[in-house]
Amino acid sequence: MHTVELERLKARKGARKRSEIPNEVLSALNQGKIETVNLVEWLAIDMPFLLRNSLTEIGWEEQIDHLYDQSLKLQDQGITKRLKGIGTILFQALEEEENRTEIFERLASHTSDMVRAWAAFSIAADETLSLPERLEIMRRFATDGSFSVRECAWDALRSYLVDDLAYSFELLTEWVKDEDPNIRRCAVEATRPRGVWCKHIPTLKKNPDPGLTILEFVRSDPSNYVQRSVGNWLNDASKSTPDWVINTCLRWRKESPTKETSWIIKHALRTLKKHNTLSQKLQLIAIN
Known part of the structure; x- marks a missing residue:
């Protein structure tokens, strides 16, 4: 897909219904060439297909078949469970890689907002991190240009914040003082009593x-x-x-x-x- 064509697609207005998403847009989304612009597009993505394409693009070929097969097992789950599930299988695969930091960076900075969301949830799957470490890593996702990724950022933090609310609120005090409104908002959203x-x-x-x-x-x-x-x-x-x-x-x-x-x-x-x-x-x- 040529650069000019991609730029044209990036300037699109999102469809109101899945049936109204142009084939070229859906194809580009599933190939990881463009970000979503609304929830309709987000829900329309074929996650296993996107996973295969994105792993090919970042050069992680040896894990493609295994991770693709694992992602297919999640297809009967809801959108959030699928996102978290792929984040988990990515984390498990990364644990076996010597160059895990480099591969994670490619995922976390990918063009596709959904791939970046998977990267955020791969951090949620790592139970060895301290809360300060987790917060530091999650900052990049909390300030992501995509609303969907920012939503995944606070969700990826939430269960760990709940484990020790007093300590969590103490740490989040620095977040609500941050100059970036995305960081301030993440701190508040992650601790809502009910959430969405x-x-x-x-x-x-x-x-x-x-x-x-x-x-x-x-x-x-x-x-x-x-x-x-x-x-x-x-x-x-x-x-x-x-x-x-x-x-x-x-x-x-x-x-x-x-x-x-x-x-x-x-x-x-x-x-x-x-x-x-x-x-x-x-x-x-x-x-x-």
Whole structure:
């Protein structure tokens, strides 16, 4: 595929349905020549086919047949389990390689965002890493240009953060102070009490107070990307500890009377407002 043609495909608008994805786009995605531009494309990728093509491209031919066969066994799984499954088999194969660092780098910097996501999940499969080491490696994925890879980054961290929340929040304090909004957002998103497509964190559903260790630093964040995540964190908590969220929002409103904090509060209280849980006074706070 010529460079000019690839550039044309990169400038495309994503299809709304899988059936609307042009054949040339789907082919380029499965060959690892271009990134996805939306979830529709992400879900349409033939993972075993992409795996075979990407391993050929990076020169890891000796593992192609084995890893391809292993990936086929994951085909009846959901999208997230397949992503994590391929990350795991890649990690296992890398463990046997002398030049594992070089091969990992090729995967982690691949043109395909899905291949980079596999690389992120290969780190999740490595249980020997300390939490500081894990966070350091995951920074590159948390700041990736692809939203999908950034989502995989926090998911790859989440189970390890849950193991010791107090220590995790201590380490993540540096992340919420980082100048990159992607890093700040990852710290918040990775610790949401409920999350979107991941296991809940029962401890934080019961008592979200430890989350303030990082949330206080981003209660008036200038980035809407981060604001939305903070609001979602509090909205998660509101479903099991509404009084805690209401009190936190009241305090923030008083201590941080900024438009950024106001937006976060409105976003945080949306479920309580929807279910008429808020008093008239708090409803005004939620919309002003």
